[in-house]
Each structure stands twice: as C-alpha cells, then as structure tokens.
Amino acid sequence: xxxxxxFEYVSPSSISEASREIIERDAVVFAGGTDLVPMFKEKLVTxxxxxxxxxxxxxxxxxxxxxxxxxxxxxxxASLATHPSILEKCPSIGKAAKSIAxxxxxxxxxxxxxxxxxxxxPYFRQDFPCxxxxxxxxxxxxxxxxxxxxxxxxxxxxxxxxxxxxILVAYDSKVILESKEGVREIFLEDFYLGPGEFDIEKxxxxxxVVVSSENMDNTLDAFxxxxxxxxxxxxxxxxxxxxxxxxxxxxKASVVLGAVAGTPYRAVESxxxxxxxxxxKELIEEAAHKAVEKAKPLSKxxxxxxxxxxxxxxxLEEIMERTL
Ligand SMILES: Cc1cc2nc3c(=O)[nH]c(=O)nc-3n(C[C@H](O)[C@H](O)[C@H](O)COP(=O)(O)OP(=O)(O)OC[C@H]3O[C@@H](n4cnc5c(N)ncnc54)[C@H](O)[C@@H]3O)c2cc1C
Ligand code: SF4
Numbered sequence: 001x002x003x004x005x006x007f008e009y010v011s012p013s014s015i016s017e018a019s020r021e022i023i024e025r026d027a028v029v030f031a032g033g034t035d036l037v038p039m040f041k042e043k044l045v046t047x048x049x050x051x052x053x054x055x056x057x058x059x060x061x062x063x064x065x066x067x068x069x070x071x072x073x074x075x076x077x078a079s080l081a082t083h084p085s086i087l088e089k090c091p092s093i094g095k096a097a098k099s100i101a102x103x104x105x106x107x108x109x110x111x112x113x114x115x116x117x118x119x120x121x122p123y124f125r126q127d128f129p130c131x132x133x134x135x136x137x138x139x140x141x142x143x144x145x146x147x148x149x150x151x152x153x154x155x156x157x158x159x160x161x162x163x164x165x166x167i168l169v170a171y172d173s174k175v176i177l178e179s180k181e182g183v184r185e186i187f188l189e190d191f192y193l194g195p196g197e198f199d200i201e202k203x204x205x206x207x208x209v210v211v212s213s214e215n216m217d218n219t220l221d222a223f224x225x226x227x228x229x230x231x232x233x234x235x236x237x238x239x240x241x242x243x244x245x246x247x248x249x250x251x252k253a254s255v256v257l258g259a260v261a262g263t264p265y266r267a268v269e270s271x272x273x274x275x276x277x278x279x280x281k282e283l284i285e286e287a288a289h290k291a292v293e294k295a296k297p298l299s300k301x302x303x304x305x306x307x308x309x310x311x312x313x314x315x316l317e318e319i320m321e322r323t324l
Contacts, residue, residue: 007047011055015205018051019180023203027051031074032108034101035117042125044118053112059207062086069216071209073112077164078103080111089216092223092240096167099225102232112206114164115175115188119196120234121147121158131155132196145298147236149195150305151261152296158195159259161234165192166258167223169266170240173211179203185210188264195262219244219252220322222315226307235259237304239311243274243319250274255291257308267291270312279320288313 010027012018021027027049030036039045053059053074060074062083069089071080080086081097100106100114119125119132121140129135140148140157148157169189177184177200188209191199200206222241227233237259244252253274255267269290277283288309295305 011052016180019203025049031110031113034109073206077106092221096163096223119158120161146300150295150297156195167240169264170242170254170256176207177204178207192263220319222318237307241315284316
C-alpha cells in the first residue's frame with residue numbers, strides 16, 4: 001500500500017513500545033489503513049510518526065473460553081464475517097461485519113480500526129472549518145443534514161458510522177485498552193464519548209474486544225442496516241438487538257441504534273418495555289415506538305425517525321419468528 005505524506009513509519013513488536021512512540025513522539029496508530037490513508041490524502045491527519053500495529057503479536061484472532069469470547073483488535077472484518085463460531089453463537093456480529101464496505105476493504109480493515117474510525121460528515125471530510133476542525137459553527141445545522149444525528153447534540157451533529165459498534169454495544173461488549181502504564185477494561189458503550197471522541201488516553205491502544213458468554217448463551221440476536229446502495233455504503237440507520245428469552249418471557253433486552261447519534265444510541269425505553277414481557281406483535285410495536293419518542297430530527301433527516309422505528313420492529317419480528 002502506498003501511504004501518502006512524509007513521516008517516519010515504525011513497526012514495534014510490543015504494545016509497550018508502540019505506546020512509547022505515541023506518548024513521546026505523538027505517533028499515529030495505523031492498523032489496516034483503510035480509514036487513515038484517505039485521511040492522510042485529505043490532510044485531515046498529518047503525522048510525523050506512524051506506528052504500524054500489525055507486527056505486534058497477540059492482537060489478532062478470535063478465541064473462546066468458558067467465560068468469554070475475545071476478538072483481537074487486528075482481526076480483519078473478513079475473518080469476523082466468516083468465523084464459524086461467531087456465525088453459530090452471535091451471528092449478527094458476523095452479519096454486521098459482512099455488511100461493511102467491500103471484500104477488499106474487509107480483507108484489510110480491522111475490528112479496532114472500525115471501532116475507532118473517524119467521522120464521515122461530508123463537511124468535516126471536505127475541509128469546512130466547523131467545530132470539529134477548530135472553527136466556530138456546525139455546517140450541518142441549516143445545511144445538508146440528511147446523514148446526521150436525530151437525537152440532538154451540543155455542537156457537532158455527526159453520527160458514529162461504525163456498524164460493528166452498534167451490534168457489539170448491543171452485546172454489552174467490553175474493550176481492553178493497553179499502554180506502557182497498564183491495562184484498562186471498559187464497556188464499549190462507555191468508550192464512545194461523543195462524535196469522533198473516544199475514552200482513550202494518550203499512549204493507549206485498543207487491544208481486544210470481549211463479549212461474556214453469559215451475553216451470548218441462550219440469546220437471540222438481529223442486526224439490520226438501512227443504506228442507499230446495497231453494495232458498498234455506510235448505514236443511514238442500523239440496529240442491533242440481543243434478547244434473552246426464558247420461559248416465553250424476555251428476561252434481558254438490548255436494543256441499540258447506530259448512525260442516529262454521535263455515539264451508539266441505546267433505546268432504553270424499548271428495553272424497559274420489552275423486559276419481563278412476552279414478545280408479541282403489540283409489544284414489538286410499542287417497543288419500536290418508544291425507541292424514537294425522544295428524537296429531535298434536523299431539517300432533512302426526519303426520515304431517520306421512521307427508519308429507526310421500522311428497523312427495530314423488523315429486528316424484533318425476526319427474533320419472534322425464531323421463537324415460534
Ligand atoms: C469505501 C469504504 C466503505 C466503508 N463502509 C463502511 C460501512 O459500511 N460500515 C462501517 O462500519 N465502516 C465502513 N467503512 C469504514 C471501514 O470499516 C474502516 O475504514 C475500517 O474498519 C478501519 O479499519 P483499519 O484497520 O483500516 O483502520 P485504520 O485506517 O488503520 O485506522 C482507523 C482509525 O482507528 C485508529 N486505530 C486503528 N486501530 C486501532 C487500535 N487497535 N487502537 C487504537 N486506535 C486504533 C487509527 O489511529 C485511526 O484513527 C468503510 C470504509 C471505506 C473506505
Ligand atoms: S456535524 Fe460535526 S463534523 Fe459535521 S459540520 Fe457539524 S461540527 Fe463539523
């Protein structure tokens with residue numbers, strides 16, 4: 001791959017070494033480069049040092065033990081999309097991975113890179129001097145905002161573009177962050193602080209994603225994505241649902257929308273409506289409505305409110321059919 005720009009390219013063999021490069025030389029972390037290389041071209045990122053993670057052992061691959069599943073941050077999206085145990089135990093994680101970009105990008109793009117990818121707001125990408133680029137306004141407000149947030153925002157209305165984030169948050173996944181100072185484990189949901197903002201300290205690297213067996217055993221999941229082009233396209237809205245159903249009743253419900261807010265959006269009111277109840281057509285309608293009650297669309301993205309409601313309804317119907 002030709003990487004545009006002038007910088008030093010280093011390939012450390014440990015997280016600790018990579019961490020030192022980030023702290024001491026302000027290096028930028030490079031995994032598959034499918035998001036970063038376009039940003040180098042667009043001069044959105046102009047590093048002096050680039051740290052290639054791919055020579056660090058132990059950051060790649062999917063493994064299972066009794067307590068949890070681990071997905072290394074360097075696992076490619078293609079491996080995730082086709083891994084037999086993923087397809088058996090949590091098929092919607094594989095489905096979400098398969099829905100991303102093209103086979104070429106999935107062969108190179110990694111799980112860590114997908115979760116940490118930058119914003120896709122066209123104003124941001126095209127060098128408009130908005131809040132996110134040190135300016136004083138958001139061009140999406142009063143501008144072309146059909147891609148943007150429907151759940152309000154303070155300054156930036158860009159959405160989280162990651163399909164994987166939606167379904168992995170629905171699985172209550174955790175991320176392991178490691179630096180030369182030590183290791184930290186937090187919920188993926190808490191990793192997202194706002195549009196393009198992550199709870200990652202300088203020097204930390206996302207090492208792996210873990211999903212507890214408890215969240216996979218006896219659960220049914222669904223992932224649906226609405227986009228304009230069916231081949232390669234980011235979601236306009238997506239949804240990840242994970243339900244634990246025992247004795248005909250929903251014991252635990254996780255309903256998460258993506259591409260509708262600056263972070264994955266947990267539909268708490270839907271989850272409350274579903275929990276403790278039998279999954280019926282009426283309950284599904286109610287849960288889908290409750291998910292979007294607090295939506296505050298902008299001038300050109302009201303369609304997302306309907307799409308979000310319909311996707312939740314369809315995802316829950318898919319799950320209900322599997323229980324019959
Ligand atoms: C044409 C196209 C279509 C796409 N369509 C979709 C789509 O439909 N859905 C979707 O979800 N995504 C989509 N993407 C985004 C794509 O999934 C990401 O570009 C890819 O997953 C990034 O992975 P990477 O390994 O190439 O990351 P890189 O480009 O190497 O890095 C991306 C960012 O993550 C940081 N980073 C990478 N790894 C780590 C780590 N382990 N720890 C800390 N920081 C890290 C980098 O510093 C950088 O800021 C698309 C991209 C393209 C180019
Ligand atoms: S939505 Fe965010 S990234 Fe886009 S123009 Fe507004 S402030 Fe900039």
